[in-house]
Amino acid sequence: MSYKAKFKVWRGEGGEGKLEDFTVEVNEGEVVLDIIHRLQATQAPDLAVRWNCKAGKCGSCSMEINGKPRLGCMTRMSTFEEDETITVTPMRTFPVIKDLVTDVSFNYEKAREVPSFTPPDGVRPGEYRMQQVDVERSQEFRKCIECFMCNNVCHVIRDHEENKPSFSGPRFLMRIAELDMHPYDVADRQQSAQDEHGLGYCNITKCCTEVCPEHIKITDNALIPMKERVVDRKYDPIVWLGNKIFKRAK
Amino acid sequence: MEIERHEYDVVVIGAGGAGLRAAIEARQQGKRTAIVCKSLFGKAHTVMAEGGAAAAMGNVNPDDNWMVHFRDTMRGGKFLNNWRMAELHAKEAADRVWELEAWGALFDRTKDGKISQRNFGGHEYPRLAHVGDRTGLELIRTLQQRVVALQQEDYETHGDYEAYIKVFAECTITRLLKDGDRISGAFGYWRETGNLILFDAPAVVLATGGIGKSYVVTSNSWEYTGDGHALALLAGANLINMEFIQFHPTGMVWPPSVRGILVTESVRGDGGVLRNSEGERFMFKYIPEVFKDKYATTEEEGDRWYTDQANNRRPPELLPRDEVARAINAEVKAGRGSPQGGVYLDVSTRLPAEEIKKRLPSMHHQFKELADVDITAEPMQVGPTCHYIMGGVEVDADTGAAAVPGLFAAGEVSGGMHGSNRLGGNSLSDLLVFGRRAGAGAAEYVDRLPTRPKVVEELVAEARAEALEPLERAGENPYEVHHELQRTMNELVGIIRKAEEVSEALEVVEKLKERVRMVGAAGSRIYNPGWHLALDLRNMVLVSECVARAALLREESRGGHTRDDYPGMNPEWRRKLLVCSTSDGSSVKVEERVQPSMRDDLISLFDRDELSKYLTDEEMAEFDGIAKS
Numbered sequence: 001m002s003y004k005a006k007f008k009v010w011r012g013e014g015g016e017g018k019l020e021d022f023t024v025e026v027n028e029g030e031v032v033l034d035i036i037h038r039l040q041a042t043q044a045p046d047l048a049v050r051w052n053c054k055a056g057k058c059g060s061c062s063m064e065i066n067g068k069p070r071l072g073c074m075t076r077m078s079t080f081e082e083d084e085t086i087t088v089t090p091m092r093t094f095p096v097i098k099d100l101v102t103d104v105s106f107n108y109e110k111a112r113e114v115p116s117f118t119p120p121d122g123v124r125p126g127e128y129r130m131q132q133v134d135v136e137r138s139q140e141f142r143k144c145i146e147c148f149m150c151n152n153v154c155h156v157i158r159d160h161e162e163n164k165p166s167f168s169g170p171r172f173l174m175r176i177a178e179l180d181m182h183p184y185d186v187a188d189r190q191q192s193a194q195d196e197h198g199l200g201y202c203n204i205t206k207c208c209t210e211v212c213p214e215h216i217k218i219t220d221n222a223l224i225p226m227k228e229r230v231v232d233r234k235y236d237p238i239v240w241l242g243n244k245i246f247k248r249a250k
Numbered sequence: 251m252e253i254e255r256h257e258y259d260v261v262v263i264g265a266g267g268a269g270l271r272a273a274i275e276a277r278q279q280g281k282r283t284a285i286v287c288k289s290l291f292g293k294a295h296t297v298m299a300e301g302g303a304a305a306a307m308g309n310v311n312p313d314d315n316w317m318v319h320f321r322d323t324m325r326g327g328k329f330l331n332n333w334r335m336a337e338l339h340a341k342e343a344a345d346r347v348w349e350l351e352a353w354g355a356l357f358d359r360t361k362d363g364k365i366s367q368r369n370f371g372g373h374e375y376p377r378l379a380h381v382g383d384r385t386g387l388e389l390i391r392t393l394q395q396r397v398v399a400l401q402q403e404d405y406e407t408h409g410d411y412e413a414y415i416k417v418f419a420e421c422t423i424t425r426l427l428k429d430g431d432r433i434s435g436a437f438g439y440w441r442e443t444g445n446l447i448l449f450d451a452p453a454v455v456l457a458t459g460g461i462g463k464s465y466v467v468t469s470n471s472w473e474y475t476g477d478g479h480a481l482a483l484l485a486g487a488n489l490i491n492m493e494f495i496q497f498h499p500t501g502m503v504w505p506p507s508v509r510g511i512l513v514t515e516s517v518r519g520d521g522g523v524l525r526n527s528e529g530e531r532f533m534f535k536y537i538p539e540v541f542k543d544k545y546a547t548t549e550e551e552g553d554r555w556y557t558d559q560a561n562n563r564r565p566p567e568l569l570p571r572d573e574v575a576r577a578i579n580a581e582v583k584a585g586r587g588s589p590q591g592g593v594y595l596d597v598s599t600r601l602p603a604e605e606i607k608k609r610l611p612s613m614h615h616q617f618k619e620l621a622d623v624d625i626t627a628e629p630m631q632v633g634p635t636c637h638y639i640m641g642g643v644e645v646d647a648d649t650g651a652a653a654v655p656g657l658f659a660a661g662e663v664s665g666g667m668h669g670s671n672r673l674g675g676n677s678l679s680d681l682l683v684f685g686r687r688a689g690a691g692a693a694e695y696v697d698r699l700p701t702r703p704k705v706v707e708e709l710v711a712e713a714r715a716e717a718l719e720p721l722e723r724a725g726e727n728p729y730e731v732h733h734e735l736q737r738t739m740n741e742l743v744g745i746i747r748k749a750e751e752v753s754e755a756l757e758v759v760e761k762l763k764e765r766v767r768m769v770g771a772a773g774s775r776i777y778n779p780g781w782h783l784a785l786d787l788r789n790m791v792l793v794s795e796c797v798a799r800a801a802l803l804r805e806e807s808r809g810g811h812t813r814d815d816y817p818g819m820n821p822e823w824r825r826k827l828l829v830c831s832t833s834d835g836s837s838v839k840v841e842e843r844v845q846p847s848m849r850d851d852l853i854s855l856f857d858r859d860e861l862s863k864y865l866t867d868e869e870m871a872e873f874d875g876i877a878k879s
Contacts, residue, residue, distance in 0.1 A: 013776050029505020031620070041729040045780030046773025050290070052471040055511045055616055057387065058293045074619050097442050098777040108291060112411055116399035117354030125348035129363035135356045139381065142356060142388060146292055182354065 001028035003082050007035065010089040011047070013098040019087065026077050032088065033061050033072035036100070048099040056213055059147030063100050064089045069149040069211045091152040107148050110168040113196070114175050118187040134183045141178035141222055143214045144171065150208035150218055156201045167198035170208035170218050177222035180229065194230045199223070253446045253714065258284040260692045261436050261451040263423050263478060266294035267386075267681030268661025268688070269457030270393035271346075272650075275689025276455070277400050277415040281696060284449060285397070286418045286438065288473045292394045295459050295471050296681065299386025300514035300612065301370055302378025303682065304675035305343035309364040310376040311559070316340040317855050318374055323676060324856075325540075326372040326570045327640070327669020328809045329824055329864040330491070333848045334647035335667040339676070339683050346682035347379045353399070355392040357381055369519040372570040372673040375559075383514045383612045389678055421447060423477070424785055425713040426454060426485040426657070429703035433485070433656030437713040441782060444775020446714060450705050453692040455650070456482060456643060456659040457685065461495075463732075463786075464794045465636035466740040469501055469512040475786040476793030478663035482643045483792060483838075487652040489830040490665040490843075491641035492793075493800035494810035496672055497745045499574035501635025503592035508620050510635040513595065513613060515674040517630075518567045520609050521556055522597035524578070525629070526586035532593075533566035536577035540863045541569060572671045572809050575634040579745055582633065592633035598626055634745055638677065640668045640810055641800070644829065649695075650688030656695060656703065660688035670809025720784035725770030728784040735762055735790060743798050748814045752802045759795050763836065766791050795838045796830040803828055803840055821866040850876045 005026045008019040024038055033051055040047045052058040054073045061072035066087050080086055094102035151157065151169035168176075176197060180189045193199040204227075206219045216222075260276040262269045265287035276283040287294065306319040320340035324331055347365065351357065357379050358366040367376040381388040401411040408414075423438035427448075436449045458478030462470025479489055500513040518524070526532045534552075537545045545566045546552035552565030567574070578593050588594055597606055603626035607614050610625070617623040617630060642665035643652050650658040661681045668676065720728070742755035766788055771781035806820035807813050827843045847853075853861070853873060862870055 013774070027506065029621075030507045034507045040779055041727075041733075045727065045729065045771065046778040048777035048779060052289055052293050052295070052473065053298050054471065055298070055508070056619065057384070057612065058289075058297050058471070060289065060293050076620070101442070101777050103442075104290065112398055112401060116395060116402060119352060123352075125345065125352040128348075128351045130356075130359055131363055132359040132366075135359060139356050142381070142391060143384065144391075145297070145387065179354075182356070185354075 002026060005035065005077070005082065006085040007039070008085060008087040009036070009039070009047070009099070011044075011099050012096065015096075017096065019089075030077045031073055032065055032070070032075040032077065032086070035077065036072060036088070048097070048101045050101055057145060059145030059213070062091055062147040062149050062152065064091060069153050071147060071213050074213055091148070093152045093154075093158045094148075104148055106164060107146070107151060107169070107171065110172045111175070113168065114172055114179070115187055115189070117179060117182065117185055119184045120186050123184065128184060130183045137181045137221070138178045140216055141174050143216055144174065145214060146171065147213060149211045149213070153207045153211045155205070155207065156198070163198070163201065167201050170202070170223065173197055173199055173202065173226065174216070174218050174222040177226045180226065190226070190229045193226055199226055199230060202227070253448050253710065255448045255450060256284065258282050258449055258451040259696045260284070260453045260455060260689070261286060261449045262455045262457060262689070263436065263481070264294070264457035264459060264661070264663070265289075265291060265417065266296040266457060266459055266661065267389050267393060267678060268685035269294070269455070270390070270397060271682050271685025272455045272457055272658075272660055272689035272692070273415060274393065274396055274400065275686045276693050279690060279693035281693045283415045284418055284451070285415070286421050286423055286436070286449070288422050288441070289420065291417045291419045292390060294390055295473060296390045296678070297387045298469065298471070298512060299389070299678050300383040300512065301516045301519065302368055302380030302385045302675050303343070303347055303389065303678035304370065304373060304377045304673065305347045305379055305679055306340060306377060307344045307347065307365060307367065307379070309360050310367040314375040314377060319343070319377065320852070321855055322373050323673060324669070326673035326676070327671055328819065329669065330808065330845070331669030332647055332666030333852055335684070337852060338647060338687070339667060339680060342683045343679035346679065346686065350389065350392050350682070353392050353396045355388055357388070368516060369564075369568065370674045371515055371518065371568045371574070373675065378675040380516070382608075383516050383610050385678060389681075418447070422782065422785070423481065424717050425709070426481050427705055427709050427713070428485060428654070429706055431655055432703045433654060434703035435705050437710060437717075439717055442777055444778065444781070446717065448705065448710060452699055452703050453656050453658065453696050455688050455692050456657070456663050457661050457688070458663045460639045460662045461790070461793045461797070462636045464735055464739045464790045464797070465744070466736040467501065467510040468636040469498060469510055470636065476789045477786070478659065479642060479796070480789035480792045482652060482654075482657065482659065482663075483796070483830065483832050484835050485654050485657060486831075487654045487657055488644040489641060489796055490644045490827045491670070492639070492665075492796040492830055493804050493828060494640035494670045495636060495797065496571055496638040496640060496810045497575040497634040498637035499571055499578050499634055500595055500632035501637075502621065503588070503631050503633045504590040504621060511616070511620075512635065512637065513630060513632050514610070515571070517595060517597050517610060517613060520597070521600040522567070522595055523565070523600065524567055524574070525594045525596060526581045527588060528586055532581050532586070533569065533574065533577055536573060536580070537566050537569065538573060540860075541573075545569065570671055570673060575745060576812060578632070578634055588631040590631050592631040594629040595632045596629035598628055603627070636740075638662060638672055640670060640672055641665045641796075646691075648687065649691030650684055651691055651695070658688040658692045660684040670811060717785065720769055720771040720781055721775060723768070723770045725768045726765055728769040728771065728780055728787055731762060731765050731769055731787060732783060732790070734758070735787075735794060739794055739797070743794075743801055746812050746814050747801050749802060752798050755798045756795070756802070759791060759798060762791050792832070792838070796840075799838055799840045800828040800830060819864070821864060821869070824864055825866070825869075847872065
């Protein structure tokens with residue numbers, strides 16, 4: 001069941017690099033990350049790639065496979081033709097450190113700018129009472145494994161470096177929505193989502209939802225509802241347009 | 251090249267549940283705290299924990315309390331546990347879980363709005379706080395976000411997010427530094443740049459997790475190379491219980507590339523059953539004598555238990571993990587395995603498809619994406635996988651302090667809490683309870699220090715030379731040495747052990763030590779995985795030697811240590827701990843030590859009948875004396 005596959009892997013460091021060709025063995029049931037590991041073990045011991053759990057739970061091995069943001073560990077080789085050349089490149093939105101590893105510190109900086117969970121005064125640990133139906137909305141967003149592929153694919157920053165300071169990206173706009181929908185959170189988050197985190201930049205093309213390996217409905221369930229909450233205070237033409245075009249799944 | 255230097259009060263190595271909880275505590279006690287982790291912040295192995303955190307909150311069954319949890323934990327560990335740790339754990343787990351909720355965690359709920367709790371192997375009542383089957387992710391994210399919350403507070407007060415707590419991500423520690431007997435810092439390198447880094451700090455908390463990467467079939471990620479175990483040994487601390495390794499009964503067996511990846515015990519907790527190739531629910535044949543009166547003897551009774559726990563005994567699929575793993579191993583050996591060498595785990599005939607997707611979403615996803623198997627329609631194939639090491643750094647139960655002043659350990663890297671076998675769900679709670687205690691222990695130690703230990707420059711120079719060596723020689727490929735170690739441990743010191751095989755493994759390990767000294771790493775220092783592995787190998791080989799030496803000495807079978815040539819439990823061995831240490835940094839010495847007797851009020855929580863299955867006659871006489879008085 002084993003065959004030789006052709007790979008092009010982006011290699012380089014310090015701002016320079018190029019695609020390198022490899023021919024490498026592939027066995028039944030393997031995923032792209034297995035092949036990268038085989039390259040490390042047999043042909044390129046210093047080939048840099050991030051990975052941890054190899055089961056789609058940690059969100060470390062984000063990369064672009066044939067131009068699409070994917071987790072290397074969840075991309076099965078059987079989804080490609082045997083004679084197809086597979087091109088593996090680092091995430092495009094973040095600066096490359098080396099080979100497939102990018103500097104994702106943008107995301108950690110943005111995370112720090114979102115005010116933390118703010119419970120009301122006087123509720124002590126152990127006293128929280130919430131209904132399952134009320135926690136489910138935020139729970140969906142807490143499935144996020146922080147692979148940062150939504151931020152990587154979002155065109156607001158993918159090709160617009162200049163937008164990075166004023167836009168937190170789908171990951172952290174969703175984090176704001178998660179806190180806003182948390183039954184015990186009392187902070188006012190709607191205006192800051194718009195003013196400080198760039199919610200208005202989002203024009204709901206749903207690219208983030210498409211690449212989410214956890215199948216979180218980022219646009220429909222987090223971003224659009226946040227826009228709607230903001231719109232109570234402010235007119236946003238995109239929401240108006242979005243409501244015309246998309247039917248929201250309840 | 252210059253070595254980057256930082257000064258902290260407490261350096262926490264590892265950013266999984268235990269490390270983050272320790273760091274949060276140290277910072278809350280006002281200590282300047284560094285968190286050093288091999289991966290990105292938030293990626294630690296804790297995310298892989300699926301089932302939940304065991305805490306006797308009594309939300310689902312009000313009969314639950316810390317004493318029941320304590321008993322279950324001691325039983326699960328076959329009474330070899332450090333009973334003080336088991337006591338603290340059972341008493342404090344609930345507070346630690348509730349605290350997470352106050353930091354933003356969103357657990358699944360009961361109908362009356364409390365935290366829901368699920369059944370798990372070895373736990374008498376539904377006890378695991380959970381979020382579907384992704385509880386570890388919820389835990390790590392909550393702690394990560396708590397760290398960020400503290401950084402935001404510091405930003406408000408000091409204008410600097412990192413004034414009191416800073417994360418050094420993708421940074422690996424290779425040596426602990428000492429000033430005389432005391433810890434004075436830690437030395438390592440940045441993975442991203444290859445630059446060297448030195449922490450000048452009087453207290454170090456090890457929270458590095460386990461050693462699974464010494465085995466081929468494992469649920470553990472690349473980080474689990476026994477770093478903390480080895481760092482502690484090299485610094486002069488002791489490791490205990492290293493012979494006890496938990497092989498989780500249900501790892502994926504197919505496709506080969508995912509062999510070993512975990513299938514959560516919640517599948518069984520929620521009704522999944524194990525069958526062999528003949529369709530038999532074989533676990534009924536494997537209920538051991540000590541558990542005979544606690545488990546159902548018929549399928550009907552076992553099935554009734556899911557809805558009526560008061561009047562039925564639990565099904566044997568929910569025996570402690572060591573029992574289930576051995577049973578699966580035996581079925582496969584007897585030729586009743588599945589086509590790919592496992593057994594069948596079936597939930598598809600037990601629950602409606604929608605219910606499965608709701609309760610086990612990540613299992614559904616994992617099998618669908620990785621194995622093309624729809625678990626709502628067909629059974630999974632599963633088999634044992636190296637999952638967790640019960641052994642680790644010997645610590646003081648109350649403070650997490652190791653034998654070396656200034657060194658602390660918490661979580662999987664510490665030893666004692668789980669005895670010879672850990673119950674599912676007791677790991678996440680362990681991380682929280684003892685992470686907090688180690689953080690507090692370290693903070694208190696720093697407060698009491700009369701003088702701050704100094705970094706000794708000769709030791710820094712040695713550490714520097716050691717770290718750079720593999721880059722400077724054209725030696726053997728580290729990946730090949732690693733594969734040989736993994737094969738050796740898997741085949742010769744695996745789930746079932748024999749004296750000859752373990753001895754053979756020790757001979758191989760001896761040769762591997764030499765080869766590790768000669769491995770080379772091609773390429774630059776920038777994010778060079780070959781170099782990283784070359785350095786991790788020292789730790790894996792050292793720790794593997796501990797496992798093998800202790801496994802050879804312990805001539806009985808108990809929990810995560812099964813000797814084919816000594817199949818029974820021996821009460822004489824129950825009181826003995828095997829203590830590993832090294833004086834030359836390369837060869838491991840193992841000594842026997844007697845474990846102290848359980849405190850009177852704790853031993854009195856057990857029935858005489860049950861104790862008599864584990865204790866020596868002499869200990870039983872002592873117990874009878876306590877019972878009388």
